[in-house]
Amino acid sequence: MKRFERLQRLGLFIFLVAMCLFFSFMSPYFATWENFTNILVQSAVLIIVGAGVTLVIATAGIDLSIGSILALSSIIMAAALKAGAGLFAGVALGILSGAVMGLVNGLGVAGLGISPFIVTLGAAGIYRALALIFTDARPIYGLPLDLRFWGTGSLGPFPVSAVIAFAVVLAASLLIAWTRFGVNLRAVGDNPQGAFRMGVPIRRVLVWVYVLSGAAAALAGVVVTARLNTAEAIAGLGMELEAIAAVVMGGTSFFGGEASISGTLLGALIIGTLANGLTIINVPSYYQQLVIGIVFILAVLADRIKRRESNII
């Protein structure tokens, strides 16, 4: 290591702190406990999808369908709740449907051998279209009130959505560092041929990675739907850019083989803070996209430099 990585991590952290100082200076409403929990809630969704995308990118893949999966799975959950399913059953169905959409992606990538970019881009279009068709492009309102706990409730001083995000981060970190699957997925991203020669079931690993990414997107969909108490076919639009930016900014390499969930967490918090701060100082939200786009490209450049610094096998 990892000098570059440590530097990058430190840089991100300083950037986050500097941003907080800047926004605090610009507005008295920024540095409050209430706004802090707001940032956590706003970032929670990004953290959850980001954790899934981290796994995918670690295999040198990409998942452009997370926003669409988020929307379609939310719609499925909302429809089930409307149809009288219990809260738990509805949420479980939503997450399961996200996993199935991920499974389809994974089978396309691992089974048909089509590039992840193509598969998930196509899937993004299809899932989004299904969500729109199914709802006639109308939001589903009036979901059971106890769903709202998942979006706006709190456990002690912490918002439930942030607690969920934290649990996801913890689970993903343990998965990557402490399980067979975690090593396998990095090996597949680094050198699929070598991994195959060592007996790693590379197709199965790839399929599971997309399943987890889909399930994470659907879990994020639960949080979004619960927060608004509404399911919309346009939910999660453009989320893939933010998620991928958070992941790459956090130091997970596009070249595969590495996965840093803590980096993704930091990346997502930066994007969340940026969005929150810009809103508070009345900068129109489309400027956020501009900043995120720029940050994303910088992160990709840093990734390239990092790889060139070390001698490649």
Place this chain on the structure above:
Amino acid sequence: MINQTRETAGALMADALVQLKGIEKHFSGKIALDRAELALRRGEILGLVGDNGAGKSTMLKIISGVLKKDAGEILMEGQAVRINSPVHSRGLGIEMVYQDLSLCGSLNVWENIFLGRYQTRSFFKMPSPVLDKRKMIKMTVETMASLGIRRLDANAPVRNLSGGEQQAVAICRCLLFHPRVILLDEPTASMALKERQKVLELVRGLKERGRSIIMVTHNLEELFQVADRAAVFKEGRAIWQGPLRGLKPDDVARMMFVGKA
């Protein structure tokens, strides 16, 4: 000497541990192996030599299950075996060190060594997918030490190691699970003289402990240092197989390039 090929091949049938018969392999129309024969005896070191592109690596990859043969059969202790994947060959006690080493640069040393067959922990006597890192690091350090490599950090990404160190990791990985048959595809290619000697010593040591080894090499001096017998490959066929005793490197070189003794 051509006669000797036939003789030894006949005599080998009886005590061959691994035997390949009539192996063919095509790559999109191009023939890489053309009815190639090879026999490895129990407890010997068989040197595999031949020009670039002669089919040596392809032959070993067929034994290790990375490539599927188009025709021919593989026998182990006289029994036909099916090897369709690296998992099969590992199950039969066959390990291979690939010419490109097949390491994952961003994974660290122990992760590479235990790739695909991790040591895991059990909780309350139940198996789990949780890695037993401490055990794997300990085994890594011990095996590396037995190769004479002591200064290596088991937690360092393999990408940061020197070529020779990477080669040592790849060799260490194949030794850890006590294979019966070891396939080495140019195991000393990127090593300095001293490391190279160490690996050759190790290969001899493995033989003494009853392992059977096929080693590809381009270095004829090295071949004569360690191998008991040799097989000369040319254009996808083993044009000669026999004991090295009584031969000189020049004899082998002549077979490699002229195609006859």
